[in-house]
Amino acid sequence: MQVALLTVGDEVLAGETTNTNASWLAEELTGRGVTVTRVLTVPDDEAVIAEWVREFSEQFDAVVVTGGIGGTHDDVTVEAVARAFDRPMVVREDQRERLVRRAEAFREEKPALAEDYEFDVDLDAVASLPEGARALVTDESWAPGCVVANVYVLPGIPDEMESMFDLVADEFAGDRTSETVYTPRPEGALGGALGEVRDRFGVAVGSYPAPVDEPGRIRVSGSDPDAVAGAVAWLRDTVETCDPPE
Amino acid sequence: MQVALLTVGDEVLAGETTNTNASWLAEELTGRGVTVTRVLTVPDDEAVIAEWVREFSEQFDAVVVTGGIGGTHDDVTVEAVARAFDRPMVVREDQRERLVRRAEAFREEKPALAEDYEFDVDLDAVASLPEGARALVTDESWAPGCVVANVYVLPGIPDEMESMFDLVADEFAGDRTSETVYTPRPEGALGGALGEVRDRFGVAVGSYPAPVDEPGRIRVSGSDPDAVAGAVAWLRDTVETCDPPE
Missing domain, CATH: 3.40.980.10 (MoaB/Mog-like domain)
Incomplete structure (x- = not known):
């Protein structure tokens, strides 16, 4: 929707x-x-x-x-x-x-x-x-x-x-799910990971850098919950993630 | 502009x-x-x-x-x-x-x-x-x-x-000025004042009520600073105004 x-x-x-x-x-x-x-x-x-x-x-x-x-x-x-x-x-x-x-x-x-x-x-x-x-x-x-x-x-x-x-x-209802992961890695060091996870899992991926020394956000969303979960797991394996900032 | x-x-x-x-x-x-x-x-x-x-x-x-x-x-x-x-x-x-x-x-x-x-x-x-x-x-x-x-x-x-x-x-520049006045009067008791000040002074007037017991805002704007000042003075005479909330 x-x-x-x-x-x-x-x-x-x-x-x-x-x-x-x-x-x-x-x-x-x-x-x-x-x-x-x-x-x-x-x-x-x-x-x-x-x-x-x-x-x-x-x-x-x-x-x-x-x-x-x-x-x-x-x-x-x-x-x-x-x-x-x-x-x-x-x-x-x-x-x-x-x-x-x-x-x-x-x-x-x-x-x-x-x-x-x-x-x-x-x-x-x-x-x-x-x-x-x-x-x-x-x-x-x-x-x-x-x-x-x-x-x-x-x-x-x-x-x-x-x-x-x-x-x-x-x-109001729909089938869109999303998950956000945080990474200490500067956006410039994410390399091709964002494009790769998008293509591998067929999900939408947004990258929202924070000021230096704060973690950035990667937001994964799609209409297939398994694909979103798979994409997040792959990101956690591939680009190093961390807790959200306070 | x-x-x-x-x-x-x-x-x-x-x-x-x-x-x-x-x-x-x-x-x-x-x-x-x-x-x-x-x-x-x-x-x-x-x-x-x-x-x-x-x-x-x-x-x-x-x-x-x-x-x-x-x-x-x-x-x-x-x-x-x-x-x-x-x-x-x-x-x-x-x-x-x-x-x-x-x-x-x-x-x-x-x-x-x-x-x-x-x-x-x-x-x-x-x-x-x-x-x-x-x-x-x-x-x-x-x-x-x-x-x-x-x-x-x-x-x-x-x-x-x-x-x-x-x-x-x-x-970026323009000739639009605006001023906001606060009123303790509930919006329902502003009567025809808002429409009247708009017509008298040729200004735009917006009314933004607050929850009960808080003052509401009246925003006056226009491209003629004298008209805006005149409208605000008229409002202060007519509808009772007060200080902005903290």
């Missing part, structure tokens, strides 16, 4: 936020045997988001989009997904009722905060999803996420994103 | 490495007034890298590519850039001589390491660049980076990437 990640947010493009959502999702998906094919960050721009949702949705088995859901003017991700699939946005009564209940519960729980600030949320907007979307709802998030065709839309706040991903995690 | 960042590496797609190179570059570029338009991570795949170098090079003012330069079989970035511009790779004698000198210096400096390992590097390969490329050379990096047309190719190891970026940093 091949999955692309699409991160929405000007603040990520400005370097104010490091994209830990993407690395968290990439690790989760890779751990499930999925191949993450692209990670793209785009601005809070409905047309650009729609373009990439469409492109990745056609090109890969699934797309996970994070960020830009909610009730303010710059939250345009859900509208962009509707546009990508040429579907209208519809107010979901079930979501609207949930939001009203949440707002009431919030007022009871935090009366001082509710009194200090005048909440002015367009509930219809927050409760709207593309026609036919499957809503994703968690206790952590105010706005619903959704699934449209093979596109999964999750919030941008990391805790909220992770909880919502849990709801759909089992829909 | 609009700049796209292209990160090369299977290990980033696998979530083993968080893309701090992209956030470092994004912050540097944004600080110089540049608008970072896209941040894309692709696998160590020459055809895919070439496709995106070409696409971004045509679409934006410049592209900064990191990762996948060096001497092992999975380092295909420089070849991909040559392919994107339909230029042959040529062995650069100046680079080859530099590498020979570096290898000699290394043997003198670390005789034990040089004796322990048989170095087997294809110097011609590491010293090859696309025809007509400007070489980028630092003390930190073994392999040269390069500039081809509006595409800047830098190493993937963060220290090496940062040193090499310093060589070309002054080639």
Whole structure:
């Protein structure tokens, strides 16, 4: 299964936020045997988001989009997904009722905060999803996420994103396994071993050198677990490996 | 000036490495007034890298590519850039001589390491660049980076990437300024202020809520510094702001 990640947010493009959502999702998906094919960050721009949702949705088995859901003017991700699939946005009564209940519960729980600030949320907007979307709802998030065709839309706040991903995690699976070995040998002294292990075992091999005096990493992956294990055993025999750095 | 960042590496797609190179570059570029338009991570795949170098090079003012330069079989970035511009790779004698000198210096400096390992590097390969490329050379990096047309190719190891970026940093400039204010007010209580400040001052406004009980961020940006300052002053008068969290 091949999955692309699409991160929405000007603040990520400005370097104010490091994209830990993407690395968290990439690790989760890779751990499930999925191949993450692209990670793209785009601005809070409905047309650009729609373009990439469409492109990745056609090109890969699934797309996970994070960020830009909610009730303010710059939250345009859900509208962009509707546009990508040429579907209208519809107010979901079930979501609207949930939001009203949440707002009431919030007022009871935090009366001082509710009194200090005048909440002015367009509930219809927050409760709207593309026609036919499957809503994703968690206790952590105010706005619903959704699934449209093979596109999964999750919030941008990391805790909220992770909880919502849990709801759909089992829909992601694949047969890709990988293993990483460490070597004290400088990359320049690995010789032809990397190309040879790739050709012998039919696996993908990546070499990621570290600064001098730290071990480098060799990452072996493939869809045949026996081939990956064989390749790793061969590497341990051939190029000298060591423990990972602390 | 609009700049796209292209990160090369299977290990980033696998979530083993968080893309701090992209956030470092994004912050540097944004600080110089540049608008970072896209941040894309692709696998160590020459055809895919070439496709995106070409696409971004045509679409934006410049592209900064990191990762996948060096001497092992999975380092295909420089070849991909040559392919994107339909230029042959040529062995650069100046680079080859530099590498020979570096290898000699290394043997003198670390005789034990040089004796322990048989170095087997294809110097011609590491010293090859696309025809007509400007070489980028630092003390930190073994392999040269390069500039081809509006595409800047830098190493993937963060220290090496940062040193090499310093060589070309002054080639990036723009008139985009931004300022971030923090607010204790929940996003749901910002009402129409965000849309209003955008329309009044002609600036871009992003709202990035934090978990409950932490201040949220409002990011204002634009190409007119007076408009950005005016928008921030208006926000401070209108929505109540606070200090950034620690």
